[in-house]
Amino acid sequence: LMPRDGWEAAAALAGGLAVAGVLRTLLGWSGVMSTFIWAYLAFLAIYFALVWDRGGQEIAGDRVVTVVVWSMGALVLGGLVWMLTQLVFKGLPKLRPSFFTQDLSTVGPNDPGGGALHAIIGTVQQVGLAVIVVVPIAVLTAVYLNELKGRLAPLIRFIVDAMSGLPSIVAGLLVFTVWVNGRGFSGAAGAAALVILMLPTVTRTAEEILRTIPDTLREASLALGAPEWRVVLKVVVPTALSGLVTAIILGVARAIGETAPMLLTAFGSDSVNTDPTTGPQSDLPLFVWKLINVPNETQKQRAWTGLLVLVLLVLILFVTARVIASRARKRLGRAR
Numbered sequence: 001l002m003p004r005d006g007w008e009a010a011a012a013l014a015g016g017l018a019v020a021g022v023l024r025t026l027l028g029w030s031g032v033m034s035t036f037i038w039a040y041l042a043f044l045a046i047y048f049a050l051v052w053d054r055g056g057q058e059i060a061g062d063r064v065v066t067v068v069v070w071s072m073g074a075l076v077l078g079g080l081v082w083m084l085t086q087l088v089f090k091g092l093p094k095l096r097p098s099f100f101t102q103d104l105s106t107v108g109p110n111d112p113g114g115g116a117l118h119a120i121i122g123t124v125q126q127v128g129l130a131v132i133v134v135v136p137i138a139v140l141t142a143v144y145l146n147e148l149k150g151r152l153a154p155l156i157r158f159i160v161d162a163m164s165g166l167p168s169i170v171a172g173l174l175v176f177t178v179w180v181n182g183r184g185f186s187g188a189a190g191a192a193a194l195v196i197l198m199l200p201t202v203t204r205t206a207e208e209i210l211r212t213i214p215d216t217l218r219e220a221s222l223a224l225g226a227p228e229w230r231v232v233l234k235v236v237v238p239t240a241l242s243g244l245v246t247a248i249i250l251g252v253a254r255a256i257g258e259t260a261p262m263l264l265t266a267f268g269s270d271s272v273n274t275d276p277t278t279g280p281q282s283d284l285p286l287f288v289w290k291l292i293n294v295p296n297e298t299q300k301q302r303a304w305t306g307l308l309v310l311v312l313l314v315l316i317l318f319v320t321a322r323v324i325a326s327r328a329r330k331r332l333g334r335a336r
Contacts, residue, residue: 005063008050016043044068084311091308094301099309105271109294116306118272119287122187123313125276126266126283127256129191134198135248139237142206147232163200171196172261180265187276190266190283197258198251205250209243210236245321252317257310259285284310 020039029035044064052060102115141160145153175193183189213236221231237244262268268286273279284306291303 005051008054009047009067012043012047012050015046016040019046040071087304087308087311090301091304091306094305095308099305103270103272109296110298112298114302116284116287116302116309118269119282119284119306120309120313121272121274122190122266122269122276122281122283122286123256123310125274126187126191126194126281127252129188129276130194130198130255131248131252133191133195134202134251138199138202138247138251139206139244141203142210143232143237145203145207146210147228147236160200160203163196164204166196166200168193168197168258169260169264172264175261176264184278185265185267185280186278187266187273187281187283190262190281191276193261193265194255194258197261198255201254202247202251205247206240206244209240209247212243213239242326245324249318249321253314256314257285259289262286263289284313 016039019042020035023029023038024035044067047067048060048064051063098113099115100120101117102113103118104114105118107114141156144150145157171193174196175189179189179192180186217235217239218231221235222228226234262283262285266283266286267280268282268290269280270282273281288303288306288310291299291306
């Protein structure tokens with residue numbers, strides 16, 4: 001037989017559905033979401049009352065909090081699974097080899113064919129340039145903030161925190177004013193906007209990772225006579241390497257899907273541009289944004305496929321970074 005807790009939960013669920021049904025009938029609700037919310041709240045109230053009657057207020061509160069935590073986790077997981085399922089089913093039909101070898105320069109809105117080669121090249125180049133610039137600056141800044149703790153550390157930390165809340169459109173407008181307004185649109189200008197967005201994320205995350213390194217490692221190295229710069233280079237950074245890679249991935253995830261700053265910097269193009277320093281250049285967010293502005297089924301299919309490729313690209317970067325970090329940890333372990 002079902003345990004008593006299970007019977008109480010089932011009875012509370014039935015009661016919550018009944019209360020929501022009565023309210024829906026009396027008030028004439030037509031929305032599913034409002035009915036679900038009231039059913040959930042009624043379920044929690046009834047479940048709390050049933051458990052309280054049997055075990056007291058503390059046990060009832062603990063059970064209700066447990067139910068809320070598990071239900072919220074299930075809701076988030078369900079939403080993620082639903083989005084990924086929609087993305088795969090709608091984007092997979094157009095995911096063919098030609099999608100990676102063609103651009104949109106020779107096809108119209110209703111023509112079959114066409115691909116995202118120009119957008120994929122633009123995304124890889126722009127994000128790659130941003131990573132090349134951000135990684136050394138962010139890691140060195142994190143080392144300064146956590147290891148050296150110089151006089152400017154509070155000011156730098158304040159600036160980084162302020163940049164963390166900077167709207168992406170403001171970053172694009174800044175690059176447009178300083179760069180694009182005189183030199184024209186380019187992929188490099190888009191990369192500069194991504195640098196502004198990625199830098200605070202990578203810096204703050206890297207600083208938090210460095211804080212997790214035990215001070216005993218630093219003290220032992222210093223006691224053996226190693227200078228501080230060698231301790232940081234040979235002990236602290238290798239130990240925190242996997243976390244630093246995660247910080248970089250978070251920065252990439254923050255920037256790779258941005259569209260607003262790209263409109264003001266890279267601008268977008270229907271043809272392949274392999275030189276990010278001259279002329280407009282597309283990327284996957286701009287590719288999708290342009291297609292959804294033309295309301296026909298062919299363009300929507302291309303947009304869904306572009307989104308799927310963007311998600312797959314992020315997944316490949318994440319897996320690659322994890323493999324590199326895992327190998328680095330193994331080499332560090334053998335060296336020790």
